Amino acid sequence: MTADEVMKKSQAAFLYQGKDFKARVMMKLISSGGQERVREMAMLRKNYGAPGGEQKYFMYFFQPADVKDMTFMVYKYPGRDADRWLFVPAINMVRRIAAKDKSSSFVGSDFTYEDVSGRNIVDDTHTIVKEEKFVGKDCYVIKSVPKAADMDYSYKQSWIDKSDFLPLKEEYYDRRGGLYKVFTADEIKAVKGFQTITKRTMKNLSSGHRTEVSYSKTDYNIGIDDSLFSERFLKQPPKKWTE
Amino acid sequence: MDRIRKKIKSGVTNRRRGSGRKASSLSVHIYAAICLLLPLTAAASDISLHGFLQGNYSPNVAESNSDGGDFKWAEERLQLKLDANKEPFQLFLKTDVFYDHIAEKADMELREGYLGYTASKWDMRLGRQVITWGLGDLIFINDVFPKDYEAFFSGRPLEYLKKGVDGAKIGIYPEFASFELIAVPRFEPNHFPDPNRFIMFDPMPGITNREKIKPSSNLENTELAARVYRDVGGFDASLYLYRGFLRQPSALPDNPLAPTRLTFFYPKLSEYGASLQGRALDGVLSLEAGYYDSRQDRSGTDPMVPNSQTRFLIGYQRQIWEDFTAGLQYYGEYMSDYSEYAKNLPPGFPKERKLHELVTLRLTQFMIHQTLRLSFFSFYSPSDGDYMLNPEVKYNFSDHIWGAAGSNIFGGGEKWSQFGQLDKDDNVYIQFRYEF
Numbered sequence: 001m002t003a004d005e006v007m008k009k010s011q012a013a014f015l016y017q018g019k020d021f022k023a024r025v026m027m028k029l030i031s032s033g034g035q036e037r038v039r040e041m042a043m044l045r046k047n048y049g050a051p052g053g054e055q056k057y058f059m060y061f062f063q064p065a066d067v068k069d070m071t072f073m074v075y076k077y078p079g080r081d082a083d084r085w086l087f088v089p090a091i092n093m094v095r096r097i098a099a100k101d102k103s104s105s106f107v108g109s110d111f112t113y114e115d116v117s118g119r120n121i122v123d124d125t126h127t128i129v130k131e132e133k134f135v136g137k138d139c140y141v142i143k144s145v146p147k148a149a150d151m152d153y154s155y156k157q158s159w160i161d162k163s164d165f166l167p168l169k170e171e172y173y174d175r176r177g178g179l180y181k182v183f184t185a186d187e188i189k190a191v192k193g194f195q196t197i198t199k200r201t202m203k204n205l206s207s208g209h210r211t212e213v214s215y216s217k218t219d220y221n222i223g224i225d226d227s228l229f230s231e232r233f234l235k236q237p238p239k240k241w242t243e
Numbered sequence: 244m245d246r247i248r249k250k251i252k253s254g255v256t257n258r259r260r261g262s263g264r265k266a267s268s269l270s271v272h273i274y275a276a277i278c279l280l281l282p283l284t285a286a287a288s289d290i291s292l293h294g295f296l297q298g299n300y301s302p303n304v305a306e307s308n309s310d311g312g313d314f315k316w317a318e319e320r321l322q323l324k325l326d327a328n329k330e331p332f333q334l335f336l337k338t339d340v341f342y343d344h345i346a347e348k349a350d351m352e353l354r355e356g357y358l359g360y361t362a363s364k365w366d367m368r369l370g371r372q373v374i375t376w377g378l379g380d381l382i383f384i385n386d387v388f389p390k391d392y393e394a395f396f397s398g399r400p401l402e403y404l405k406k407g408v409d410g411a412k413i414g415i416y417p418e419f420a421s422f423e424l425i426a427v428p429r430f431e432p433n434h435f436p437d438p439n440r441f442i443m444f445d446p447m448p449g450i451t452n453r454e455k456i457k458p459s460s461n462l463e464n465t466e467l468a469a470r471v472y473r474d475v476g477g478f479d480a481s482l483y484l485y486r487g488f489l490r491q492p493s494a495l496p497d498n499p500l501a502p503t504r505l506t507f508f509y510p511k512l513s514e515y516g517a518s519l520q521g522r523a524l525d526g527v528l529s530l531e532a533g534y535y536d537s538r539q540d541r542s543g544t545d546p547m548v549p550n551s552q553t554r555f556l557i558g559y560q561r562q563i564w565e566d567f568t569a570g571l572q573y574y575g576e577y578m579s580d581y582s583e584y585a586k587n588l589p590p591g592f593p594k595e596r597k598l599h600e601l602v603t604l605r606l607t608q609f610m611i612h613q614t615l616r617l618s619f620f621s622f623y624s625p626s627d628g629d630y631m632l633n634p635e636v637k638y639n640f641s642d643h644i645w646g647a648a649g650s651n652i653f654g655g656g657e658k659w660s661q662f663g664q665l666d667k668d669d670n671v672y673i674q675f676r677y678e679f
Contacts, residue, residue, distance in 0.1 A: 038642055064639075064642035064678075105613065
């Protein structure tokens with residue numbers, strides 16, 4: 001199997017499973033001093049086409065209090081920046097957000113938009129560095145070097161489980177070759193037969209800040225209607241999806 | 244932004260409060276209706292109660308107020324938001340209680356209060372609700388709904404710039420487009436800065452006998468608004484229609500040659516507009532335009548009623564680096580029948596330009612995991628030379644507490660220009676909020 005094939009399978013397993021997906025996402029932003037901030041949201045995702053293709057995301061925020069009832073919608077396209085809309089309930093306004101996927105923190109966390117919704121596989125050159133066991137599982141170790149020079153990191157090294165193709169660990173190296181950011185999959189569960197990372201952490205080694213994410217109420221193939229991804233429901237998120 | 248017209252400020256000290264919607268008879272009716280609906284909340288399957296406690300203080304930094312006061316705003320406020328759902332019904336109430344240190348009294352205000360109904364292809368909201376249309380960042384063309392400019396110039400949180408309307412909104416969602424239809428039986432004007440708190444231009448300061456007349460609530464005066472929107476080639480496209488009244492009053496002198504009394508009224512207005520927004524040039528591009536049909540002065544000969552206008556906006560925002568975004572807008576207001584206006588303007592009155600222009604710049608930098616926000620917003624008018632500057636720092640101390648400090652600085656232009664006339668009203672403000 002080539003490195004590109006591994007990464008394609010990994011992308012499909014990590015970000016494209018099922019026709020659609022939902023989860024209650026709890027993010028804890030933890031500073032080096034231990035201070036915690038919480039971001040809690042309902043996340044809904046629907047695929048349009050094959051893995052690597054278009055996706056739509058709908059998010060509804062429960063916490064913190066100053067963003068409660070805000071909703072956020074993303075149309076993700078392979079090969080170009082996503083379209084994003086934010087609904088601000090205090091002034092009943094929907095507006096587009098101009099943010100770049102590659103270098104924007106998602107709600108202030110250690111995850112970028114790209115970490116949440118995936119990176120285009122053809123944007124990197126992938127090579128299999130080695131094959132080794134990691135936390136008792138047989139893994140491919142893949143080195144991914146961005147083709148463009150617009151990224152914060154110079155390369156990424158991923159440990160991809162050979163059995164289910166989920167990324168168990170990712171290491172990000174800066175331009176001087178120093179390791180500065182680490183992703184780990186901390187809990188994996190089967191949901192409707194789909195292996196799903198239900199706990200994950202992104203830790204910034206230079207600042208000591210980390211973000212812990214846990215999924216609950218996770219489900220697949222729940223029949224999300226196309227109409228959900230509209231201004232109408234951004235302004236009035238359906239209760240059945242935000243409970 | 245709607246212009247604070249340089250013609251005549253309605254110096255009528257109408258209502259002291261910014262949002263000004265105290266226990267009017269309609270509010271009483273709404274409260275009564277709510278009391279009747281409260282049993283429904285008991286039956287609701289899903290009830291949430293949230294809100295905040297807030298302090299908001301805005302001392303002057305240029306001069307004292309017209310009445311000698313030192314603050315544009317000083318209050319503590321409690322807001323409660325009740326959201327009760329039993330599908331397909333929703334009841335939403337947002338009520339503020341506050342103590343105003345300038346008027347030295349406590350009061351309450353129903354910010355929003357509506358009953359909603361949701362079906363698969365349509366929905367409805369009945370009651371007091373905030374409606375926001377158009378794409379402008381603090382510039383309003385197709386958002387013809389009421390604003391509170393006193394709140395905006397006094398350093399209050401942005402949400403207080405918008406006022407609710409008392410009416411019905413129906414949304415219809417067939418496959419090919421979405422529709423919003425709005426009927427507002429009771430007219431709500433814009434709220435302009437209180438002349439006791441703000442030093443502003445008044446071309447007829449000698450005439451203190453003033454009264455304000457709002458359109459009476461009847462079928463003929465019911466405001467109607469419609470918006471149709473859909474995706475067009477990856478862009479969000481909207482068309483807008485409105486039939487109602489200008490929310491800025493015009494003055495009618497009892498005797499044009501030697502006036503002793505001014506009657507302020509709200510001229511009839513129709514508005515037709517369109518907007519388009521989407522990704523372009525590595526950012527977000529916004530285009531919006533509207534034609535203001537001044538139905539009581541179509542010939543442009545009445546100097547007291549604004550002429551018809553064409554308003555247009557080009558906006559562009561882009562992320563420059565991580566957590567830093569810049570937004571630029573150019574806005575123009577082109578007066579129809581300008582020669583008629585110029586010919587009929589009484590001597591001694593400041594003359595508006597045929598084309599009024601505004602440029603805005605917004606810079607936003609987030610820091611410390613987006614808990615600290617530094618922002619800067621400015622208006623500058625290339626045609627009139629006046630400006631408004633609003634730098635602000637906001638910090639989220641925790642997930643429940645935030646504070647913001649900023650200032651509103653006005654100047655340039657003439658003593659009657661939109662922002663130039665507020666030259667002596669510079670203020671700094673602080674806002675603290677505990678949200679729950």
